[in-house]
Amino acid sequence: MSVLPSGALGDLDPTSDRAVFRQIADQLREAIGRGRFREGEKLPSEAELVEHYGVSRMTVRNSFSILQGEGLVHAEHGKGVFVRPRPPVRRLASDRFARHHREQGRSAFLVEADAAGGRPAVDSLVVKEEKASPEVSARLGAVRRVLVRRRRYLLDGRPVEFAASYLPLDIARGTPIAEADPGPGGIYARLEELGHRLDHFDEEIRARMPSPDEVRTLRLAPGVPVIHLVRTAFDTDGRAVEVCDTVMAADAYVLAYQLPAT
Amino acid sequence: MSVLPSGALGDLDPTSDRAVFRQIADQLREAIGRGRFREGEKLPSEAELVEHYGVSRMTVRNSFSILQGEGLVHAEHGKGVFVRPRPPVRRLASDRFARHHREQGRSAFLVEADAAGGRPAVDSLVVKEEKASPEVSARLGAVRRVLVRRRRYLLDGRPVEFAASYLPLDIARGTPIAEADPGPGGIYARLEELGHRLDHFDEEIRARMPSPDEVRTLRLAPGVPVIHLVRTAFDTDGRAVEVCDTVMAADAYVLAYQLPAT
DNA sequence: TAGTGGTCTAGACCACATA
DNA sequence: ATGTGGTCTAGACCACTAC
DSSP: OOSSOTTSSOOOOTTOSSOHHHHHHHHHHHHHHTTSSOTTOBOOOHHHHHHHHTOOHHHHHHHHHHHHHTTSEEEETTTEEEEOOOOOOEEEOTTTTOHHHHHTTOOHHHHHHHHHTOOEEEEEEEEEEEEOOHHHHHHHTSOSEEEEEEEEEEETTEEEEEEEEEEEHHHHTTSGGGSSSOOTTHHHHHHHHTTOOEEEEEEEEEEEOOOHHHHHHHTOOTTOOEEEEEEEEEETTSOEEEEEEEEEEGGGEEEEEEEEOO | OOSSOTTSSOOOOTTOSSOHHHHHHHHHHHHHHTTSSOTTOBOOOHHHHHHHHTOOHHHHHHHHHHHHHTTSEEEETTTEEEEOOOOOOEEEOTTTTOHHHHHTTOOHHHHHHHHHTOOEEEEEEEEEEEEOOHHHHHHHTSOSEEEEEEEEEEETTEEEEEEEEEEEHHHHTTSGGGSSSOOTTHHHHHHHHTTOOEEEEEEEEEEEOOOHHHHHHHTOOTTOOEEEEEEEEEETTSOEEEEEEEEEEGGGEEEEEEEEOO
């Protein structure tokens, strides 16, 4: 007699070449997909699945670890294994750096947070001068030292991205950009006041699994990749005036862009 | 006596709260980061690590599974566990749909492949009519049925992305777009010939872990996320004339965009 | 206290790769 | 034939959660 709700999960196929733990993962995945287990709902416990399938506990745990790697479920010690709810997603629109936002004294993050309806926050702000990495130096045009602004962004208390801005010293040193609070409209507004009228931004996007550091900083669940975005800001003279390196929790973002057809 | 090259890996800290298998993973990760094990190089075998650390085999395997989930290493049955080499990356430039490319009779994929220096190929092409999904219908403006073109792209024999294009039947039916080979410049060139002069494209980008289907289709290694891109093409009348849903192996791509500052 | 997942052991047999 | 990773068992003890 199974202890599980009838019909939730099937039997194993002993004639199949597919490993037992994969068959179990397949059945759980399929049950989740069918809505048999909903978001946030608890899956059967390891002990229940051991009994239901007649396998050892490690085999069941192996199945769970597959689903965890896929980002489908997450385990809570002492409570159970749950279907991972999808967090609300922030949409980054391609006009998020438009001048009319800056002129209203609003930073890009606040503009986006409003659109998402969440409560935004910034923490672990660090501003200092340091040696430029080869990547940053290449993008900024062979500068040796840069002003760095590091910060982490949170939405409703959840860390969603952290970023580092790099600016050439001859532009930023001794200006409000080097202050903890650069003032309304953020550093892009200050750059324009300093005579660097912005022309366009280049953005490069990659996706990959996070490093252990990134898992900590963003409190990432297993199976959640990061989006790595590197933006370079150019002024109307064609000079690169800032590089911003951003790592985002991929389950919290949709990036939107508009491409010309011409 | 350790069987490992001296200095490659340290000892465990029995006083640490950190689980043994995590400590082992940390040491291997750090050794890889330091270049002690290089791309493509074989790590010590499970048996060697069992001996070196004095732990059971499952503990060592647990460590490997962490690194595999991070996309750092991959196992080859009967051979060993290797540091994952980074594949060559294709850069998708923001002008990849520019008209001057189409007018040279070149499809976007070929333009990009040239830039990456790889040998491009397309397979599993399917063209048919089907019911529009709610998502596609919402983007195309409440159409019921659509023409679908599905295909997979390969570079040097490796699958790197697969895509499905959806077009309203009143636009595409009975035209070269419904043929297996739509001709030089691809379907965007045909759309323009049919009087739908293209104005711009909207692209939405997400990153996530792949489904088992996607792992199969793209032959993805463990620990490799996918980039999910949905592009909508608009003509100069403001009508959405095509939706293209693309899933890309994240380790094979960098996406580049240009944002206006105004 | 009972139930849950987290870690770890010490085996076993198998399939694949290399020589 | 040997060494490699792949799968699986049947336990053990621990830490966390809920009652």
